[in-house]
Amino acid sequence: MIRLERRPQPSRAWTWATPPLAVLLTMIAGGALFAALGEDPLVAIRTIFWDPLFGDFASYSRPQLLIKAAPLILIATGLALGFRAGIWNIGAEGQYIMGALCAAATALAFYPMEARWLIFPLMILAGMAGGMIWALIPALLKVRFGTNEILVSLMLVYVAENLQSWMALGPLRNPDGMGFPGSRNLSQYASSANPELVAGTGAHWGVVAALLAVIAAQVLLSRHRLGFQIRLAGQSPRAAAFSGVRPGLLVVLCMGISGALAGMAGMFEIAGPSGRVSIDFNVGYGFTAIIVAFLGRLHPFGILLAGLLMALTYIGGEMASMALNLPAAAIQVFQGMLLFFLLAVDVLTAYRIRRTGEAAS
Amino acid sequence: MLGSIDPLLLLASLMVAATPILFAAIGELVVERAGVLNLGVEGMMITGAICGFIVAVQTGSPWIGFAAAALGGAVLAALFGLLTQYLLSNQVATGLALTLFGLGLASLLGQDWAGIRAPRVPDLPLGPLSDLPILGPVLFRHDPMVYLGLALCLAVWVVLTRTRAGLILRAVGENHDSAHALGYRVRAVRMAAILFGGACAGLGGAYLSLVRVPQWTDGITAGAGWIALAIVVFASWRPGRLVIGAYLFGGVAQLQLNLQAAGARVPVELLSMSPYLATILVLVLLSSGRAPGSLGRSFHAAR
Numbered sequence: 027m028i029r030l031e032r033r034p035q036p037s038r039a040w041t042w043a044t045p046p047l048a049v050l051l052t053m054i055a056g057g058a059l060f061a062a063l064g065e066d067p068l069v070a071i072r073t074i075f076w077d078p079l080f081g082d083f084a085s086y087s088r089p090q091l092l093i094k095a096a097p098l099i100l101i102a103t104g105l106a107l108g109f110r111a112g113i114w115n116i117g118a119e120g121q122y123i124m125g126a127l128c129a130a131a132t133a134l135a136f137y138p139m140e141a142r143w144l145i146f147p148l149m150i151l152a153g154m155a156g157g158m159i160w161a162l163i164p165a166l167l168k169v170r171f172g173t174n175e176i177l178v179s180l181m182l183v184y185v186a187e188n189l190q191s192w193m194a195l196g197p198l199r200n201p202d203g204m205g206f207p208g209s210r211n212l213s214q215y216a217s218s219a220n221p222e223l224v225a226g227t228g229a230h231w232g233v234v235a236a237l238l239a240v241i242a243a244q245v246l247l248s249r250h251r252l253g254f255q256i257r258l259a260g261q262s263p264r265a266a267a268f269s270g271v272r273p274g275l276l277v278v279l280c281m282g283i284s285g286a287l288a289g290m291a292g293m294f295e296i297a298g299p300s301g302r303v304s305i306d307f308n309v310g311y312g313f314t315a316i317i318v319a320f321l322g323r324l325h326p327f328g329i330l331l332a333g334l335l336m337a338l339t340y341i342g343g344e345m346a347s348m349a350l351n352l353p354a355a356a357i358q359v360f361q362g363m364l365l366f367f368l369l370a371v372d373v374l375t376a377y378r379i380r381r382t383g384e385a386a387s
Numbered sequence: 388m389l390g391s392i393d394p395l396l397l398l399a400s401l402m403v404a405a406t407p408i409l410f411a412a413i414g415e416l417v418v419e420r421a422g423v424l425n426l427g428v429e430g431m432m433i434t435g436a437i438c439g440f441i442v443a444v445q446t447g448s449p450w451i452g453f454a455a456a457a458l459g460g461a462v463l464a465a466l467f468g469l470l471t472q473y474l475l476s477n478q479v480a481t482g483l484a485l486t487l488f489g490l491g492l493a494s495l496l497g498q499d500w501a502g503i504r505a506p507r508v509p510d511l512p513l514g515p516l517s518d519l520p521i522l523g524p525v526l527f528r529h530d531p532m533v534y535l536g537l538a539l540c541l542a543v544w545v546v547l548t549r550t551r552a553g554l555i556l557r558a559v560g561e562n563h564d565s566a567h568a569l570g571y572r573v574r575a576v577r578m579a580a581i582l583f584g585g586a587c588a589g590l591g592g593a594y595l596s597l598v599r600v601p602q603w604t605d606g607i608t609a610g611a612g613w614i615a616l617a618i619v620v621f622a623s624w625r626p627g628r629l630v631i632g633a634y635l636f637g638g639v640a641q642l643q644l645n646l647q648a649a650g651a652r653v654p655v656e657l658l659s660m661s662p663y664l665a666t667i668l669v670l671v672l673l674s675s676g677r678a679p680g681s682l683g684r685s686f687h688a689a690r
Contacts, residue, residue: 174617188660313487362491373476
């Protein structure tokens with residue numbers, strides 16, 4: 027018989043070893059999935075993980091890495107703060123959409139005025155405010171009425187998606203667009219564009235913001251009192267209550283920060299890579315960021331690496347669906363599997379596996 | 388505008404609109420009464436929807452399709468059970484993983500199945516009852532799954548409150564350490580509840596793809612699984628209130644669809660939001676019930 031024995035303290039070695047192990051297991055299971063779809067598993071794995079960086083078209087796909095990683099890292103960094111404190115903001119996708127919509131509406135209100143020094147910073151603020159307000163709805167309802175923040179933040183994703191298609195077809199539609207849905211292209215409007223800062227790298231202002239957010243989160247968690255309270259509240263709510271942590275305030279702060287970061291991610295996306303408000307400019311970063319947060323062990327620097335890896339699977343998945351005719355949904359299954367394996371092997375962090383045989387009894 | 392909506396038709400279609408959520412919610416209610424929080428309802432539902440659809444189209448029988456949907460939901464639930472009960476993973480995170488995985492899996496399985504019509508599910512012949520004025524068309528001209536959903540809620544209520552098995556299930560959910568000390572097999576009870584919940588979610592999903600829509604479209608559940616979770620909270624974990632919740636919700640969903648069809652002067656997107664907003668409102672007004680004591684906590688029998 028095999029049984030589990032709780033470790034007195036979570037194993038540090040396993041904390042860092044489980045994500046790579048989970049990636050490895052996902053590659054094996056993913057290979058089996060691709061084989062079942064009639065593809066050579068080794069070719070599929072290489073197309074997803076190797077070719078985007080070092081393949082024939084790498085000069086095109088490499089910049090995509092930062093473009094896709096930046097929103098994931100920004101959102102996941104914020105989510106991780108809440109997850110650490112046991113506050114489950116699942117609606118980052120909605121906050122991302124609202125940030126993008128508010129930023130786009132701000133820019134379009136000034137169109138065609140040329141004043142980048144004013145409009146671009148205003149858009150960032152509007153994006154953050156939009157995401158934050160959307161996240162504060164579940165936070166305040168939780169504090170005031172005790173509603174479940176998971177369900178409310180998730181319901182608001184569907185509300186945001188409907189608002190988005192209304193905006194794309196109605197109020198924000200391009201008046202010179204000959205009736206096609208979608209807004210003006212913000213990346214072609216000099217005052218609102220979020221261009222590539224260094225040619226050939228894909229780095230735009232969102233990448234800078236993501237790096238700053240990671241550093242700020244690390245400082246917050248390791249040096250600031252609020253960071254200590256977040257960690258304490260997650261590990262022992264009772265101890266936190268005795269040491270004077272106000273749980274309501276913590277909920278509002280964690281949700282507010284994560285909403286603002288998600289909104290900011292939406293702003294950088296709408297002003298740069300995606301460019302316009304359309305009925306489907308969002309591609310699920312808000313949900314994938316949940317996987318990124320866990321894969322990065324809810325640790326800012328871990329999230330940085332996890333975000334890059336997950337961005338790689340996005341690009342690799344696109345390449346695989348073009349080159350090998352794999353369905354686009356396969357990569358979604360792949361990402362879901364990754365989170366499953368991570369949660370499964372995580373048992374090794376908190377528990378020791380013991381054999382109980384004749385010797386033990 | 389409102390005049391063009393037939394109240395009898397609205398009431399009749401309300402029962403159909405509520406049924407998928409009723410199935411998913413009654414399953415989740417049992418899971419949560421056993422002390423397990425499975426946030427993967429949406430994933431299990433959509434997997435059930437595509438499994439049921441494929442099998443029903445292949446065999447031409449919706450009933451085999453429903454059975455396959457229950458099986459598909461239960462298989463996904465078994466994965467959740469393995470992780471949370473045996474590998475002691477965090478239930479919130481695992482449930483989310485299940486939803487993300489299920490959504491991906493369903494769209495992978497369903498990519499060649501869009502645009503096909505499902506075999507028709509016949510109405511249950513209720514003879515003279517369906518000829519009653521007013522009550523007939525509203526209550527007695529539906530397919531058997533509508534009545535099965537209601538019967539299932541009744542059965543769950545009886546089992547939970549009137550039988551020994553229900554007592555054990557509730558004990559496990561209220562305090563798993565005490566239940567363990569009394570000699571009940573906490574993990575086995577919870578696994579059974581999780582599998583039941585998965586099968587119910589699968590049935591709910593298949594009802595969407597086989598009756599309500601009835602064809603396969605990607606993302607067919609559109610948050611129905613999450614609404615089912617909200618309805619369990621609304622119902623304070625009681626089957627009777629759950630039926631009311633599901634029917635209230637079905638009413639809102641159906642009314643906004645009818646308003647869209649009637650050409651209301653409100654943008655369609657704003658009407659489509661209303662079921663989600665209604666769910667939030669209901670959660671705010673009525674989340675006063677007490678959750679099962681061990682809800683969401685991992686159980687590990689330390690020796």
